[in-house]
Amino acid sequence: MTRTGFYPGSFDPVTYGHLDIIARAARIVDKLVLGIGVHHGKQAMLSAAQRIKLLDQVTRPIVEHTRVKIEIVTFDDLAVNAARRAHAGLIIRGLRDASDFDYEVQMGQMNGAMAPDIETVFLAASPATRMIASSLVKQIARMGGDVTLFIPKEALALVNVALAETR
Protein backbone atom coordinates (compact mmCIF):
# COMPACT_ATOMS: atom_id res chain seq x y z
CA MET A 1 0.00 0.00 0.00
CA THR A 2 1.28 3.45 -0.92
CA ARG A 3 1.51 5.83 2.04
CA THR A 4 0.81 9.32 0.74
CA GLY A 5 1.50 12.55 2.63
CA PHE A 6 0.22 16.04 1.80
CA TYR A 7 2.43 18.97 2.74
CA PRO A 8 0.58 22.27 2.31
CA GLY A 9 2.18 25.72 2.41
CA SER A 10 2.62 28.95 0.53
CA PHE A 11 6.19 28.15 -0.53
CA ASP A 12 6.54 31.82 -1.49
CA PRO A 13 9.44 31.19 -1.92
CA VAL A 14 10.48 27.67 -0.92
CA THR A 15 13.15 27.85 1.80
CA TYR A 16 15.75 25.48 3.23
CA GLY A 17 13.28 25.07 6.12
CA HIS A 18 10.64 23.67 3.77
CA LEU A 19 13.26 21.46 2.09
CA ASP A 20 14.29 20.08 5.48
CA ILE A 21 10.68 19.09 6.19
CA ILE A 22 10.25 17.65 2.67
CA ALA A 23 13.45 15.56 2.94
CA ARG A 24 12.43 14.19 6.32
CA ALA A 25 8.83 13.55 5.28
CA ALA A 26 10.26 11.58 2.34
CA ARG A 27 11.52 9.06 4.89
CA ILE A 28 8.05 8.33 6.24
CA VAL A 29 5.90 8.35 3.11
CA ASP A 30 6.13 6.70 -0.32
CA LYS A 31 4.56 9.64 -2.08
CA LEU A 32 4.58 13.28 -1.02
CA VAL A 33 2.16 15.75 -2.54
CA LEU A 34 3.25 19.35 -2.11
CA GLY A 35 0.19 21.61 -1.99
CA ILE A 36 0.80 25.23 -2.91
CA GLY A 37 -1.91 27.35 -1.31
CA VAL A 38 -3.10 30.00 -3.77
CA HIS A 39 -5.90 31.55 -1.76
CA HIS A 40 -7.66 34.64 -3.11
CA GLY A 41 -6.69 37.85 -1.38
CA LYS A 42 -3.32 36.45 -0.33
CA GLN A 43 -0.77 38.49 -2.28
CA ALA A 44 2.16 36.29 -3.25
CA MET A 45 5.57 37.39 -4.51
CA LEU A 46 5.90 34.45 -6.91
CA SER A 47 3.17 33.19 -9.23
CA ALA A 48 1.71 29.71 -8.79
CA ALA A 49 3.48 28.60 -12.01
CA GLN A 50 6.83 29.88 -10.70
CA ARG A 51 6.35 28.13 -7.37
CA ILE A 52 5.44 24.84 -9.07
CA LYS A 53 8.53 24.94 -11.29
CA LEU A 54 10.75 25.97 -8.39
CA LEU A 55 9.51 23.19 -6.09
CA ASP A 56 10.00 20.70 -8.89
CA GLN A 57 13.61 21.83 -9.45
CA VAL A 58 14.71 22.00 -5.84
CA THR A 59 13.13 18.70 -4.77
CA ARG A 60 14.74 16.70 -7.58
CA PRO A 61 17.80 15.73 -5.47
CA ILE A 62 15.47 14.45 -2.72
CA VAL A 63 13.57 12.32 -5.24
CA GLU A 64 16.83 10.90 -6.58
CA HIS A 65 18.24 10.27 -3.13
CA THR A 66 15.18 8.69 -1.52
CA ARG A 67 13.03 7.35 -4.39
CA VAL A 68 10.01 9.07 -2.87
CA LYS A 69 7.48 10.19 -5.45
CA ILE A 70 6.83 13.92 -5.31
CA GLU A 71 3.84 15.56 -6.93
CA ILE A 72 3.09 19.28 -6.86
CA VAL A 73 -0.43 20.71 -6.89
CA THR A 74 -2.07 24.02 -6.14
CA PHE A 75 -5.19 24.43 -4.02
CA ASP A 76 -7.46 27.31 -3.04
CA ASP A 77 -9.75 25.51 -0.62
CA LEU A 78 -9.40 23.62 2.65
CA ALA A 79 -6.16 21.69 3.12
CA VAL A 80 -8.18 18.62 4.17
CA ASN A 81 -10.10 18.70 0.89
CA ALA A 82 -6.87 19.09 -1.08
CA ALA A 83 -5.35 16.22 0.96
CA ARG A 84 -8.38 14.05 0.09
CA ARG A 85 -8.03 14.83 -3.61
CA ALA A 86 -4.38 13.75 -3.30
CA HIS A 87 -5.53 10.49 -1.62
CA ALA A 88 -3.29 11.38 1.32
CA GLY A 89 -3.71 9.77 4.72
CA LEU A 90 -1.27 12.19 6.35
CA ILE A 91 -0.94 15.96 6.43
CA ILE A 92 2.65 17.02 7.14
CA ARG A 93 3.40 20.26 8.98
CA GLY A 94 6.59 21.78 10.33
CA LEU A 95 6.95 23.21 13.83
CA ARG A 96 9.50 25.97 14.39
CA ASP A 97 8.60 27.49 17.72
CA ALA A 98 5.87 27.91 20.30
CA SER A 99 3.74 30.13 18.08
CA ASP A 100 3.85 27.52 15.29
CA PHE A 101 2.98 24.90 17.92
CA ASP A 102 -0.10 26.76 19.19
CA TYR A 103 -1.41 27.53 15.72
CA GLU A 104 -0.52 24.24 14.08
CA VAL A 105 -1.88 22.02 16.85
CA GLN A 106 -5.17 23.94 16.89
CA MET A 107 -5.44 23.72 13.11
CA GLY A 108 -4.46 20.05 13.16
CA GLN A 109 -7.24 19.37 15.66
CA MET A 110 -9.83 21.27 13.62
CA ASN A 111 -8.70 19.44 10.49
CA GLY A 112 -8.91 16.19 12.46
CA ALA A 113 -12.50 17.01 13.44
CA MET A 114 -13.40 17.69 9.79
CA ALA A 115 -11.46 14.73 8.41
CA PRO A 116 -10.91 12.03 11.07
CA ASP A 117 -9.43 9.74 8.42
CA ILE A 118 -6.49 12.09 7.83
CA GLU A 119 -3.76 12.26 10.47
CA THR A 120 -1.62 15.39 10.89
CA VAL A 121 2.05 14.64 11.49
CA PHE A 122 4.23 17.40 12.94
CA LEU A 123 7.94 17.43 12.26
CA ALA A 124 10.04 19.62 14.53
CA ALA A 125 12.22 21.98 12.51
CA SER A 126 15.90 21.07 12.38
CA PRO A 127 18.18 23.37 14.40
CA ALA A 128 20.01 24.70 11.33
CA THR A 129 16.83 25.86 9.57
CA ARG A 130 14.25 26.47 12.29
CA MET A 131 14.63 30.27 12.19
CA ILE A 132 13.77 30.52 8.49
CA ALA A 133 10.40 31.96 7.46
CA SER A 134 9.43 32.86 3.89
CA SER A 135 7.87 36.12 5.10
CA LEU A 136 11.14 37.24 6.73
CA VAL A 137 13.16 36.12 3.70
CA LYS A 138 11.00 38.42 1.56
CA GLN A 139 11.37 41.33 3.99
CA ILE A 140 15.14 40.92 4.13
CA ALA A 141 15.43 40.63 0.33
CA ARG A 142 13.24 43.74 -0.18
CA MET A 143 15.64 45.70 2.01
CA GLY A 144 18.64 44.53 0.00
CA GLY A 145 19.80 41.84 2.45
CA ASP A 146 21.55 38.65 1.42
CA VAL A 147 19.23 35.65 1.72
CA THR A 148 21.51 33.02 0.20
CA LEU A 149 21.71 31.23 3.54
CA PHE A 150 17.95 30.74 3.64
CA ILE A 151 16.74 29.81 0.16
CA PRO A 152 18.09 27.73 -2.74
CA LYS A 153 19.78 29.63 -5.60
CA GLU A 154 16.90 28.85 -7.97
CA ALA A 155 14.53 30.61 -5.55
CA LEU A 156 16.92 33.52 -5.12
CA ALA A 157 16.96 34.11 -8.88
CA LEU A 158 13.15 34.34 -9.00
CA VAL A 159 12.98 36.57 -5.91
CA ASN A 160 15.49 38.95 -7.51
CA VAL A 161 13.46 39.09 -10.72
CA ALA A 162 10.25 39.73 -8.78
CA LEU A 163 11.91 42.51 -6.79
CA ALA A 164 13.37 44.09 -9.92
CA GLU A 165 9.88 44.16 -11.48
CA THR A 166 8.45 46.10 -8.53
CA ARG A 167 11.21 48.72 -8.51
Ligand code: ADP
Ligand atom coordinates in the same frame (compact mmCIF):
# COMPACT_ATOMS: atom_id res chain seq x y z
P1 ADP B 1 6.15 30.29 6.01
O1 ADP B 1 5.50 30.14 7.37
O2 ADP B 1 7.66 30.28 6.06
O3 ADP B 1 5.57 31.40 5.18
P2 ADP B 1 4.50 28.29 4.77
O4 ADP B 1 3.25 29.03 4.99
O5 ADP B 1 4.79 27.88 3.38
O6 ADP B 1 5.83 29.01 5.21
O7 ADP B 1 4.55 27.04 5.77
C1 ADP B 1 4.16 25.76 5.41
C2 ADP B 1 4.54 24.79 6.50
O8 ADP B 1 5.97 24.74 6.56
C3 ADP B 1 4.09 25.15 7.90
O9 ADP B 1 3.79 23.93 8.59
C4 ADP B 1 5.30 25.78 8.53
O10 ADP B 1 5.33 25.63 9.92
C5 ADP B 1 6.41 24.95 7.88
N1 ADP B 1 7.66 25.66 7.84
C6 ADP B 1 7.93 26.85 7.27
N2 ADP B 1 9.21 27.18 7.48
C7 ADP B 1 9.78 26.18 8.19
C8 ADP B 1 11.08 25.94 8.74
N3 ADP B 1 12.06 26.83 8.63
N4 ADP B 1 11.30 24.78 9.41
C9 ADP B 1 10.28 23.89 9.55
N5 ADP B 1 9.03 24.06 9.09
C10 ADP B 1 8.79 25.18 8.42
